[in-house]
Amino acid sequence: MAATTNTTTTPVDSVSADELTAKSVHKRFCGEFAYSPGAVTAGGGSLVPQHQQHLVLSGGKEDLGALAMLEDSVKKLKSPKTSPGPTLSKSQIECAVDILADWVYECCGSVSFSGLDHPKFRAFLNQVGLPPVSRRELAGSRLDVKYEEVKAESEARIRDAMFFQVASDGWKVKSFASGDDSLGINSLIKDFSKELPLFKSVTNNALKLANFINNTTQIRICFQKYQLQEFGSTGLLRVPLRDHESLSFGPVYTMIEDILNSARVLQLVLLDETFKMVSMEDPVAREVAEMIGDMGFWNDLEAAHALVKSIKEMAQEIEAERPLVGQCLPLWDDLRAKVKDWCSKYHIAEDPVEKVIERRFKKNYHPAWAAAYILDPLYLIRDASGKYLPPFKYLTLEQEKDVDKLITRLVSREEAHIALMELMKWRTEGLDPVYARAVQMRERDPVTGKMRIANPQSSRLVWETYLTEFKSLGKVAVRLIFLHATSCGFKCSWSLLRWIGAHGHSRVAMDRAQKLIFIAAHSKLERRDFSSDEEKDAELFALANGEDDVLNDVLVETSSV
Structure with a gap:
């Protein structure tokens, strides 16, 4: 005979949120374990079907899995719309993708476009709240936009500069005498x-x-x-x-x-x-x-x-x-x-x-070497009277003639005789000792320990602000003394070179490769970083091996004591 109980009806409004949650959890818990609250009799006997008896809680270690499931259910019910990663605004996502794209372009082949589709990378993007990145977009429209942006910036710099220098030796294989050899040392x-x-x-x-x-x-x-x-x-x-x-x-x-x-x-x-x-x-x-x-x-x-x-x-x-x-x-x-x-x-x-x-030396010598050497206040020499004069005494007669010829070539025909007169004045009067010492002031580099010029821009600033009386010669000096003697070697990664070799027959592929190289080279010039990723990795692993060797030596010495 079924026992009867008196029940009191409670209005829905008076039920607390916690009670509703508890009831939902109770239903979910019973549903997952496939038995009802009345499945266990008062005498302790089990009415659970034979094939589900392994799900019954025992009070031992087997409870852990079930409790974890229960906790998971509670979390889902309390916050059913919680996403696995942070929620970013549209502008934040666009900014993050732009930075990611710049990194891919500036690595210039070290990072594979196909790597963007890697499951782990996609999982990472999802974890930080970013959508999947399309490799087609990165290698297509977004690359074109970035290239035009960098190209416009480079052209603006060229227009605004007083002078610019372009040096290129084309594609060169790395050899024993590596690097640029404009000076002929190698x-x-x-x-x-x-x-x-x-x-x-x-x-x-x-x-x-x-x-x-x-x-x-x-x-x-x-x-x-x-x-x-x-x-x-x-x-x-x-x-x-x-x-x-x-x-x-x-x-x-x-x-x-x-x-x-x-x-x-x-x-x-x-x-x-x-x-x-x-x-x-x-x-x-x-x-x-x-x-x-x-x-x-x-x-x-x-x-x-x-x-x-x-x-x-x-x-x-x-x-x-x-x-x-x-x-x-x-x-x-x-x-x-x-x-x-x-x-x-x-x-x-x-x-x-x-x-x-x-x-x-004669094969590699250029007249600009002598002219820049004479015009740069960094190399002025103090004579017996205390004047700081250009080092003409270290030039040969031919090199002195080269200085005259080059200066007259770099000014208009009308200014040529004025420039030579100013050169004679520069030769006899030189620079005020205070300014000369300021230009030549050196300080110790904290990284290398070598003595360096404290302010490399001071040579140009002296000509532009103090030596204003040398109008024609000053223009030549500013152009010459800041020309680099070596070309900037941009080193492509092997992965990009292999990719170019495989797709060299495709005009579209070569166009993309050229844009990548241009963007990466522009970035390196901005950062003044002329090393390659391969070299940095080699240094890193060499350092790691060195640390291991030191550690091994210490362990050997310790064990032998």
Whole structure:
């Protein structure tokens, strides 16, 4: 017999929101577990069907999943319209997509357009409240709009500038003598390798030694045994290709470096019984043994390596700092001084070396080098009377004539004689000592530790504000002294180059690639960042490996204590 209970009707208005939520949860909870509130009898017996008994709460660990479902249901009922990510306004979304598009364009191929369709990237966009980004739009209409915007900005700058400089060498493959070589510094390495007897003898001797070590089985095994003992690893001496003479000196330099690094190992090989047995029958082995034991061979090897290393470092510094035209003559003077010290240290005859340097200098020299050097207040020299005068005494007669010719070319015919008269006045009077010292004031760079000009713009400001009496010469000075001596090398990523290679036949694809390169190059000029993403990644991983090596060294030292 069913028990009867008296029920009291409660008005709907008096029911609280919490009670409604609780009732809804109760229904949802019972529905998900497929049993009713009366399914459990007073005696504790279960009326739940056999196939659903595993859903009944036990009071143990099995409750966790069910409780999680219950909590989820409550959250959905309390806030059914909550989105997974933040809600952004239309203007915020448009601004964010613009920034994302700029990043893709400025990476210039490092970021794939197809990568925008990656599920994880789409999930990220959804998480931050952004809609999916169409790769077709980014590579199409949006790219066109960005290109026109950047192009208009560049054209406006050219119109507003007093002068501008364009330098381009086209597509160039990265080689041993990498970077721009407008000053001819890198070319000196190839000149020395072809014209100096020292480099020829060092190359031939190094090739003979390396080939003998690598190609003679018994000696190679012996060499690698001592390598393992000294360095903990083994490897062959790197040898250039047969036609190395037609290529850059890079592969030969690498071989020389390997031999110098293996000097201790080679000495041990020479003392080994295996080498003594081979040398009894092989005349090349005896020749190599004589070479390894000759201090003259090692002196020549070290001399060639030191000179190339010094020139390479100077060229890399020039590429990084992008010197102005006025710095070219001082840079070549620094190079001559370094080479002279090198000749003295390694007892090398100076005359043949100086001839090679002068020949290369004449090939690369430009009259603008001399004119900018004379007109830039940065290079004024204090004489005995205290005046700061232009450094004409460091120019040759031909270079002085070049200064006159170039200045008259850069002004109108009517102004030519006025400009020359002003040049004579500049030569005899120079600049006020206070202003000269202000222009030449230097401070230490906190990053590199080198002394730098405190205010690089001061040379131009002096001509525009203080030296106003030199009307014709001042216009020439402002144009010349801020010209860069090197071209700006924009380095495309390998991914973009591969893409161009694959789609080079398509006019539309090439048009898009050119627009991407233009936008990326413009961005790099804005940021004055001339490095490539590949180089930055290489530095990052090299640093990470270095940190690992240091950590490993510490662990080894600790474990050995």
